[in-house]
Amino acid sequence: MSKRCCVVGAGVSGLAAVKQCLDEGIEPVSYEKDVDIGGLWHYREESKEGDPSLYNSCSINTSKGLTCYSDFLIPKDFPNFMHHTHFKRYLDMYADHFGLRKHIILRTEVVKIEKSDDFDETGRWIVTYKNLMNNKLQREVFDFVMVCNGHLHEPIKPDFPSLKDFKGQVIHTRDFKDFKGYENKRILVVGIGNSAADVACELSRHAKHVMISTRRGTYCIQRAGEFGSPYDQVAITRFRQALPHSLMRPVHFHKINYRYCHANYGLSPNFRFEGGQVTISDDLPNRILIGAISIHENVERFTETGVIFEDGSKAEDIDVVILGTGYKYSFPFLDDSIVKVEGHFSYLYKLVFPVDLKPCSLAVIGLVQPFGPLPPVLEMQARWAARVFAETCTLPPPRKRQEVVKKWRDYLRKTYVDSPRYSLQIYFIKYMDELAGFIGCRPRLWKLLFENPKLWYHVVFGPSSPQQWRLEGPGKWEGAEESILRLEEYLWYPMQTRKSGSGERVGLYDGWIHLFRNIAILVLFVIFFCFIISNGYHTYFMPL
Numbered sequence: 001m002s003k004r005c006c007v008v009g010a011g012v013s014g015l016a017a018v019k020q021c022l023d024e025g026i027e028p029v030s031y032e033k034d035v036d037i038g039g040l041w042h043y044r045e046e047s048k049e050g051d052p053s054l055y056n057s058c059s060i061n062t063s064k065g066l067t068c069y070s071d072f073l074i075p076k077d078f079p080n081f082m083h084h085t086h087f088k089r090y091l092d093m094y095a096d097h098f099g100l101r102k103h104i105i106l107r108t109e110v111v112k113i114e115k116s117d118d119f120d121e122t123g124r125w126i127v128t129y130k131n132l133m134n135n136k137l138q139r140e141v142f143d144f145v146m147v148c149n150g151h152l153h154e155p156i157k158p159d160f161p162s163l164k165d166f167k168g169q170v171i172h173t174r175d176f177k178d179f180k181g182y183e184n185k186r187i188l189v190v191g192i193g194n195s196a197a198d199v200a201c202e203l204s205r206h207a208k209h210v211m212i213s214t215r216r217g218t219y220c221i222q223r224a225g226e227f228g229s230p231y232d233q234v235a236i237t238r239f240r241q242a243l244p245h246s247l248m249r250p251v252h253f254h255k256i257n258y259r260y261c262h263a264n265y266g267l268s269p270n271f272r273f274e275g276g277q278v279t280i281s282d283d284l285p286n287r288i289l290i291g292a293i294s295i296h297e298n299v300e301r302f303t304e305t306g307v308i309f310e311d312g313s314k315a316e317d318i319d320v321v322i323l324g325t326g327y328k329y330s331f332p333f334l335d336d337s338i339v340k341v342e343g344h345f346s347y348l349y350k351l352v353f354p355v356d357l358k359p360c361s362l363a364v365i366g367l368v369q370p371f372g373p374l375p376p377v378l379e380m381q382a383r384w385a386a387r388v389f390a391e392t393c394t395l396p397p398p399r400k401r402q403e404v405v406k407k408w409r410d411y412l413r414k415t416y417v418d419s420p421r422y423s424l425q426i427y428f429i430k431y432m433d434e435l436a437g438f439i440g441c442r443p444r445l446w447k448l449l450f451e452n453p454k455l456w457y458h459v460v461f462g463p464s465s466p467q468q469w470r471l472e473g474p475g476k477w478e479g480a481e482e483s484i485l486r487l488e489e490y491l492w493y494p495m496q497t498r499k500s501g502s503g504e505r506v507g508l509y510d511g512w513i514h515l516f517r518n519i520a521i522l523v524l525f526v527i528f529f530c531f532i533i534s535n536g537y538h539t540y541f542m543p544l
Helices: 012-023 084-097 161-165 194-203 231-235 238-242 245-258 284-289 375-389 398-415 428-439 445-451 453-461 466-470 480-485 487-495 510-535 537-541
Strands: 004-008 027-031 108-115 125-131 136-142 144-147 169-172 186-190 209-213 293-296 299-302 307-309 320-323 362-364 369-371 425-427
Touching (some): 004 012, 004 108, 004 136, 125 144, 144 375, 194 284, 238 428, 238 453, 369 428, 428 466, 445 453, 453 480, 466 480, 480 487
Parallel strands (some): 004 027, 144 362, 169 320, 186 209, 209 293
Antiparallel strands (some): 125 136, 299 307
């Protein structure tokens, strides 16, 4: 009889966890409290307390070539930066393709997970869950647990003592759906992360004016990078990662300021370059440029009808305050002794396994924020956890795990500002390679160089698509090589709805051709003239 794993949630990480359990011969049971799979990506017209929520205009911030699961590509005709409806369709297709739905129980909420009486010997868990249709509680015993409830449930609401004095409307971005009801109003958005920027830009087309208040500022990048390629296809490559970071920092700084100087737009942050996350927004600089959005300092206090900023400036007649201040994660169904959380830092080995748990039969999937795409990282975490549960991978003892986590915390403190936004930060390729090394599926570059130079070139210099970690080892996928080699075709396909004109480059260099022709004539004339002078004018032109 196969062992059983309880999977909490059926969002992006939960679906990956179910799939990886099946691959390792473990029987998964996923409990999802919503009426459908998808987690955050299951759009709801109204947000509910304790549930993740999207605004209607939301699109993904990483391109489809990097954002897919490693063994199931996003359809070729889907846009590179998909609307949330496209991404939900992809998740449905993934679940149907691998037969995951029969392992998922909807409208069921996990309310408690506790160790069994014989946990020290068996590592088993007692899971208490509630049927939300009839509110009945039930208990089951599982050999393993994968916690996949995400980290976008509980909004962070800053402690502004004076906010209670404000007479206007106050909401969090979690509760925002679209611009309707905000027309012709003066709006203050507190925060400048991705969601805050999206909401501010959308409202700026309908509101009287939108202000953004920020504590630290931000660097802003657009989805379209060099030559119109998705920015992550250019930035997330093994070659770029291998270049000395200290030498490349000024190059990156120049690139990020090339289109517009952040200081001139009021965006330049008060932390060192690359000491924090960037904001992805195609519209924010343009909306600032035309005056639809203005950037302000952090809020000092609110008044009944306005706000006073820390630099002493004021804004009056504000109708709405929208808090774009992020989320905090929690595990309400787990005892604090199982996963230790201190402030906004969780004591998890490689952001997956509790440091002190022995036997380590519980894993947290999805408590991570990469510089790059998220779904492949969640999938890799689930692959590793499933193989640990199947005893094909081993973990170091608790003391070693504690040492690693302590070093990780010290690194975060030195590298980033102290904020919940950066407590889960990782570099995509480095983290994926590390977990892949534990599994045995990390691409061997020297082997590729000699056996398949063409593929090696794409792996090293091309975008680091998740199929790189399916080329060999456990979980090898036969379609991985082809998908890597055809990534560029896959990238441009959805935009080739019109054949580009043949005259694209006709006459493009005519000016240069004329210039070089005239220079050549002038040079030849000068050479001829010098030759005549040096040999004597009379030699050629005087009669004998």
